[in-house]
Amino acid sequence: EIVLTQSPDFQSVTPKEKVTITCRASQSIGTSLHWYQQKPNQPPKLLIKFASQSISGVPSRFSGSGSGTDFTLTINGLEVEDAAAYYCHQSSRLPQTFGQGTKVEIK
Amino acid sequence: QLQLQASGPGLVKPSETLSLTCTVSGGSMSSVDFYWGWIRQPPGRRLEWIGNLLYTGVTHYNPSLASRVTMSVDASANQFSLRLSSLTAADTAVYYCARRALGGEWNSWGQGTLVIVSS
Numbered sequence: 001e002i003v004l005t006q007s008p009d010f011q012s013v014t015p016k017e018k019v020t021i022t023c024r025a026s027q028s029i030g031t032s033l034h035w036y037q038q039k040p041n042q043p044p045k046l047l048i049k050f051a052s053q054s055i056s057g058v059p060s061r062f063s064g065s066g067s068g069t070d071f072t073l074t075i076n077g078l079e080v081e082d083a084a085a086y087y088c089h090q091s092s093r094l095p096q097t098f099g100q101g102t103k104v105e106i107k
Numbered sequence: 108q109l110q111l112q113a114s115g116p117g118l119v120k121p122s123e124t125l126s127l128t129c130t131v132s133g134g135s136m137s138s139v140d141f142y143w144g145w146i147r148q149p150p151g152r153r154l155e156w157i158g159n160l161l162y163t164g165v166t167h168y169n170p171s172l173a174s175r176v177t178m179s180v181d182a183s184a185n186q187f188s189l190r191l192s193s194l195t196a197a198d199t200a201v202y203y204c205a206r207r208a209l210g211g212e213w214n215s216w217g218q219g220t221l222v223i224v225s226s
Contacts, residue, residue, distance in 0.1 A: 034212040043203050043216035044154065050210065087154060091211020095169040098154040 002026050004088050004099035012105045019075040021102045023088035028068045032092035035064055035073045039084045080106050109134040111217035113204045118223050125191040129204030136162045136182045142207040145189045147200040194224045
């Protein structure tokens, strides 16, 4: 099973600041890595697919990069509405797995 | 707009079998372009993939749960179902039904239903 490890677990950030979340895979997964945002009592929402591909309707301040084992989600100019948990997910090999999540709080 | 809605009991006793149904509206399940599946989230823990299926009935299960899981589909009714047997407290979680593109990303999710396993 591929283990995804995110860092940090928690981040407290001022609005308009840049946020960087990393996801490391226990083995190479190419670019089969996707990012989700989850707000309390809501299902996850797809933000980025295949490491860097944007999703229609998702603000352009969200971007992704990486390949192999190291990936990054960047929020350029955090907004108050971005307070949420963020998860990475790999679909390279079964079983699909998710990272443990990164909670982003607004200062 | 595609919508998914999971339904089932909120409370189940240990050792019993959980049955959940996901109803899909705003689109047809009869496409080879998408998988339909279940993902759960125990309180305070990471998301866990349970399994997924095609409308043809082809299934893939998480090996950690495969001995207890059965998924089925009724494409004509736009529904798919999950059965999870031999429940323990560790199965307490929010259960989500969702749609996955063949490439792998989960692009549409239901609201989720909380299942508590307790006597």
